[in-house]
Amino acid sequence: MIKFGPSGNSESFYAAGFSHTEEAAAFVKARGLDCFEYSFGRGVRMGEEKAISIGEAFKAEGIELSVHAPYFVNFANPDDEMAAKSYGYVLDSGKMVKLMGGERIVFHPAAQGKAEREEAVQKTEDRLKILRDYIYLNDMQDLKFCPETMGKIAQIGTVEEIVRFCKIDPVYTPCVDFGHINAREQGSLKTAEDYLSRLSYMVEELGYERMKHFHAHFSKIMYSSKGEVKHLTFEDTVYGPEFYPLAVALKELKLEPYIVSESAGTQAEDAAEMKRIYNGL
Numbered sequence: 566m567i568k569f570g571p572s573g574n575s576e577s578f579y580a581a582g583f584s585h586t587e588e589a590a591a592f593v594k595a596r597g598l599d600c601f602e603y604s605f606g607r608g609v610r611m612g613e614e615k616a617i618s619i620g621e622a623f624k625a626e627g628i629e630l631s632v633h634a635p636y637f638v639n640f641a642n643p644d645d646e647m648a649a650k651s652y653g654y655v656l657d658s659g660k661m662v663k664l665m666g667g668e669r670i671v672f673h674p675a676a677q678g679k680a681e682r683e684e685a686v687q688k689t690e691d692r693l694k695i696l697r698d699y700i701y702l703n704d705m706q707d708l709k710f711c712p713e714t715m716g717k718i719a720q721i722g723t724v725e726e727i728v729r730f731c732k733i734d735p736v737y738t739p740c741v742d743f744g745h746i747n748a749r750e751q752g753s754l755k756t757a758e759d760y761l762s763r764l765s766y767m768v769e770e771l772g773y774e775r776m777k778h779f780h781a782h783f784s785k786i787m788y789s790s791k792g793e794v795k796h797l798t799f800e801d802t803v804y805g806p807e808f809y810p811l812a813v814a815l816k817e818l819k820l821e822p823y824i825v826s827e828s829a830g831t832q833a834e835d836a837a838e839m840k841r842i843y844n845g846l
Contacts, residue, residue, distance in 0.1 A: 567821040568629060569840040570600035571832035572782070578833065587622035594626040596837045602671070602825045604633040609657040613664055620665035630667035631780065631823065634658040640692040641675035641685040641721055648692060652699055659705045669780055669823065671711045671740045674730060675721035689721050690730060697734045709738040711780045716745035716793025723749070724763050728770045739767060740780040744796070744827065747806040748788035754806035760814035768818065777820055783808060783839065784827040796829040799838055812843045 570593060574583070578592055586603065593601050601623065605611070623630050635654045642648040658670045675689040693712070700706055712730045715722030724746060731737040746763065747754040754760060768776045785797040787804050797804060815822070826836035 566599075567815065567843065568599035568823045569836045569843075570598045570602065570628070570823070570825055571836045572602040572633070572825045572827045573604050573832065575833040576830040586619050590622040590626040590628050593628050593833065596833055597840065598628070598833065598836055599840075600629040600631065600823050600825065602631045602633055603665070605654075605658050605661070606633060606636045608635050609654065609661060611661055616661045616664035620667070624666055629823070630662065630665045631669035631671065631825070632658050632662040632665070632667065634670055634672035636673060638672050639675050640689040640696070641678060641680065643678065643680065651692070652696055655696060655710065656699060656703060656705070659700070659703070659708050659710070663705070663708065668707065669709045669711055669738070671713055671780060671782075673715060673720070673722065674712045674726070677719050677721055685721055686726055686729070689726075690733065693730050693733055693737070697736055700736050706736050708736070709780070710736050711738050711740035713740035713782070714742045714745050714749075716742065716748040716786060716788070718749060718792045720792075724767065728767055731771055731775070735775070738775065738779055739771070740782060741767070741822075742782035742827075743806055743811060744782065744784040744786040745793060747804075748786045748793040751788065751790075752805060755810070757810040757813040757817070760811045761817065764814055764818055764820065768820075779820065779822045781822045781824045782827050783811070783824055784829070784832075784835070796827055798828045798831045799835045800831075808839050809842055812839070812846055815843070816846055 638651045638654050655672050677685045714727050727739050785801045787794040826832040828835040
């Protein structure tokens with residue numbers, strides 16, 4: 566089944582007087598949602614007891630958990646020592662999601678820096694092969710590690726690059742951020758056909774079974790000539806992208822991803838709106 570949920574807690578969660586992540590389980594369930602993404606964006610600073618407590622709360626409500634690894638992962642870093650830290654960021658995120666009872670870890674692959682594009686992509690690919698070895702050594706191959714399509718031109722993470730990385734090993738599942746694609750490609754996602762062309766390409770390259778339950782982020786994003794500027798809400802009528810044509814494409818291709826809303830403050834409400842649109846087809 567396709568699943569919808571928020572990334573982190575929306576403004577309405579705090580406005581209702583809640584503060585603990587454990588409370589988000591019932592909050593999300595009450596809105597008819599199915600999943601929740603916990604962000605370790607600023608670092609994995611959580612004890613094992615807290616991770617288990619969060620996991621138990623979400624299990625009790627039947628809400629599935631994923632996590633986002635720290636934002637400073639960069640597998641194209643020219644400094645080997647700094648790049649080595651990225652393995653730890655992703656593996657620590659994997660350890661936490663396992664304690665929480667989840668199985669998906671989203672991570673940003675890399676930044677291009679001063680390197681030529683292909684040099685940075687190749688370095689990222691080589692290091693993701695090392696990460697794969699660490700994943701197996703740590704007995705985490707039952708988890709899904711999800712390199713994400715990125716929104717800034719200077720970041721590594723086009724649709725084609727993410728497919729290339731996922732071909733390394735089945736432990737990698739794409740995180741397709743449609744807002745990022747739209748921002749990077751200057752408003753390219755308008756029609757169902759626009760979504761179909763990209764998703765069909767990924768299905769052809771990775772196979773239907775690998776793509777059936779892919780991970781997705783969705784939000785409207787302001788962009789400039791350099792790509793992503795900032796996340797918006799569904800109230801925005803200028804930048805897009807719109808969810809309805811994606812819903813049509815997902816139905817046509819019989820894909821059932823986790824779709825995580827990354828709207829700016831209204832992620833729970835916008836996740837519920839996406840579910841309403843999808844179910845209305």
